[in-house]
Amino acid sequence: MATAVFYIREATSYRNAAVGDVVGPASYPILLGACLLALGAALLLKPGGAPAPDQGLAGPQAIRFGAALGAYVAVIEPVGFLISTFVFLATTILMLGERSFVRAGAVAAAATISLWALFERLLSVLLPKGLLGPWL
Amino acid sequence: MNDILQFLAFGFSVALQPHNVLYAAIGAFVGTLIGVLPGIGPVSGIALLIPLIVSLPPASAMILLTAVYYGTMYGGSTTSILLNVPGEASSVATTFDGYQMAQQGRAGPALAIAAVGSFIAGTVSVAALMLFSLPLAGWAVAFGPAENFSLMVLGLSSVSMLTGEHFVKAMISTVAGLMLATIGVDIVSGMNRYTFGMPQLYDGIDLVTGAVGLFAVSEVLLASNGITGAGRVAKIQRLWMSARDFLDSGWAIVRGTVLGFYVGILPAAGATIASFLSYNLERRLAKDPSRFGKGDIRGVAGPESANNAAAVGNMIPMLSLGIPGSSTTAVMMGALLILNVIPGPTLWTKHPDVVWGLIASMYVSNAILLVLNLPLVGLFVQILKTPERILYPIVIAVCVIGVYAASRSQAELYVMLALGAFGYYMRRHDYPLGPAILGLVLGDRLEQTMRQALIIKDGNWAVFVTRPLSAAILALAGLSLLGPLFLNWTRARTLRRYAAAETD
Structure with missing residues (x-):
């Protein structure tokens, strides 16, 4: 469940970054978007570490x-x-x-x-x- | 050396002005209160005070904030010892033996040694801070935008490495912070980014809103899930320690100070790690390690000294390089920026009153805290006895007032709420919040320096690796990112071997 949420979040952020404006102000957000995409992928591939606590999203x-x-x-x-x-x-x-x-x-x-x-x-x-x- | 003494004398002339002493005292008291209260830590506490200090002269404002920073450290240890509830992460190590001592009726000596150890560590490391910062700042003056950019990358990457167990999540948190920082009008082109047509977002996310939302609101939301009755507060029988207690912990204080200071200088390592390292060191060095965890005074003295020394060490990268070493110093740096004082190497020449006044005021606040805290322990215990169901709503009301005061806009409160929900989600899923706030503070400058460097070189990205210093710093950043991967790998390998040996 957690991974799905990560995926959506990273996807939307990537879209935002890509839609970002002309070359000047956009290159930095694109760089960030790419970083997040890579990290999201890393998390998807190896969601190791502590598994998401099994408490649901919110009490x-x-x-x-x-x-x-x-x-x-x-x-x-x-x-x-x-x-x-x-x-x-x-x-x-x-x-x-x-x-x-x-x-x-x-x-x-x-x-x-x-x-x-x-x-x-x-x-x-x-x-x-x-x-x-x-x-x- | 003589120079430093002269500067220090100048600093004291600033810090000892009656109004500044008063600010230090207020800061120390408020800071201790923040440290004692659940749900509100040094990050959100300092952020909430920012709107109140903007009208003060920068030197006084920083003296107040530094005293608050110090106070939270003291307050955190008080709750650790009396309640087994660490006010801050950096006083978790104190709970191991501190609470045990309190259970055995030795809460007084535990509190006293924590205060004295912190005092000694704080005073000694401020001296070391002066010796280290000036040369470092002198060296950093020659940095161009490319070096500054690389330095910030190093700062951010090492924070991610050290704050969390799960370093991919820490990196994600950093990037999320940097992304939040891009909201608003782009400084170079004047273009709106990520504002989704909402004029309220043109100014970007205010630091106060960010810190309070991410840290305080999310903490209270999370805590509201599991509210229990007030904890049992240990009785305090004797407020002071015996000479024996002090002799027992003398070396622990010395070792904690040295260790804490060095760990504190490292970008991002910070007080929490320093306190754990010190606790382990003391246990390892002790002739009778079995006493640790059962109320050994050295288990309080070491970590308490270490976390204070680290808090001072943490200021070095902020004051001399303009790179905050922890989320708390990040917020302090944000405060400096709001006061129109640019932290970094030029700070020492442009605003000597701020730097030296701040350094001298660290001595002053240390002394004030030592005098103030022991007699006021009773008052803080009373506050701790207030049930959480009453404390938490009030803490939130204070947050709302603080954010509103900073912006005078209702929209900012919605942003706070949204960030609170985001922070709640992050806490729930083990994302460390520290890197996010660091990203939020550094984001603007990171982008600016990157673009300055690129503009100078006509958009040639190679600039970051062809300048030797910048390349070296970036290489270090790369190493700090690969470090944890390597550690994980070796750990996994050892575990496998161990498992293999077991099955044989």
């Missing part, structure tokens, strides 16, 4: 965590840092095994506010205000 937890992160990243600008971070933290803390809703909420709120105070107030990093904009 369900990692997928859920990744999805939560994706959602967080998608809404951080429109909704704003404070709300989205609080929701993200509370959700993921519960997801990762916290049983008490109250504790998850309290920790998330405390962490959100301290991060905000540290970065926005102390280090003057501008974080997205979002929906709370008028009150901040």
Whole structure:
């Protein structure tokens, strides 16, 4: 299974490299593409070493965590840092095994506010205000 | 020699300015924290700080980052000893005897010897760094683009050779990093490459995004699969060691320092290998090797000294040649580039305040860490007791803030997410991540030097092999690639012989 994935990856990268532009800017990517092709072939011929760990591509937890992160990243600008971070933290803390809703909420709120105070107030990093904009 | 002392005095005059001492102290503290926290290591830690330091003068910025680098080494050993969880790969060797000592109620002496050993190793090797770097830099000033290109090829190939078990995968990781670096506007022709029409990608992949995505996000994703309760933290009874402990480990510290420093200079060998080599050396030299693995203090002193000495040795190729020797120094070099300071031989003449201030600040941060760490162990233990289900989400939130702060763009966060998934895939399939980040940092300059060299010679590719120095360096790179193949071959042969002897 792993080898198939390698093959696809290397094939697409080769196509990208070859389609690359005129001679000047393209020669270097082509060189890289060729290297990757050769290495991919080497891996195909001799996939030795440790066989790919037999855990499948991703654990369900990692997928859920990744999805939560994706959602967080998608809404951080429109909704704003404070709300989205609080929701993200509370959700993921519960997801990762916290049983008490109250504790998850309290920790998330405390962490959100301290991060905000540290970065926005102390280090003057501008974080997205979002929906709370008028009150901040 | 006198020159060096004068320069060093100048360096101290920079490093001892009150604000720089403060930066070193902050860096040391933050670095230790990063070293202690799971999921965030020196690479992503330093990368996250980059957006915060761009407004500082370069010397102060580098002092801060160096202190962070040092701090992560200390922090990593703390968790190794108390929890059997190495914060960084370079402190894995410390867990063998360090955790055993902690189990026997000797966590205090173990932490103390780790701190003292690191301090001695750090201080001695900084002295050696000064002696080595200046001549090397002087020699490298004469390098043209062809030599620089070959040197980078050497750096990349030796990293691939040494970081992973599986060297084809390490090479693939390097090439992947180099490919990521080609995304964006081509500097020479102004053409967009691999941006797939997305204007957000025109600037290429930001170093902060790359390091955080590949290292931190992927690590947390992977760890979230197997979250368990917090580990058992060993009790600390006595914070200091006895004179006997120190005498026992004196030679281990000396050997670890020398070994670590030399290993550190080699491109890419780095702190992890140095610490393992030192551990094996100590075990081999010991009269009673059976005590190792059961809480022998020398098994902590040697590797801890070695990994710190190697961390300093690692700076030599970066400062004098502009070739980072490890993923951490690669990120530091990226920070220098962002600060508009070009690392390499010219650094010593153009920015003496940065180089010498940095060197002097290594002494300062060593001293700060020694003073800071032992009393603060309790605080770090408290942090370690925080369950992972709470720590990991917060670590990710910090990553998001850091990446956002660096770019002020949501698109960069998506790139981080994509790289996180990519890094996750690589970790899952045993691809080492270090070479990828090195490729990402060096990629632009690799291509630039290659094209400069080619333009000078009207596109004649022979330029890389007809210039003697460049050819010699490339030959070395070739050797470093063939080396592991040869080693594998001999190992396989010995195994076969062994098997044959068995069946007889």
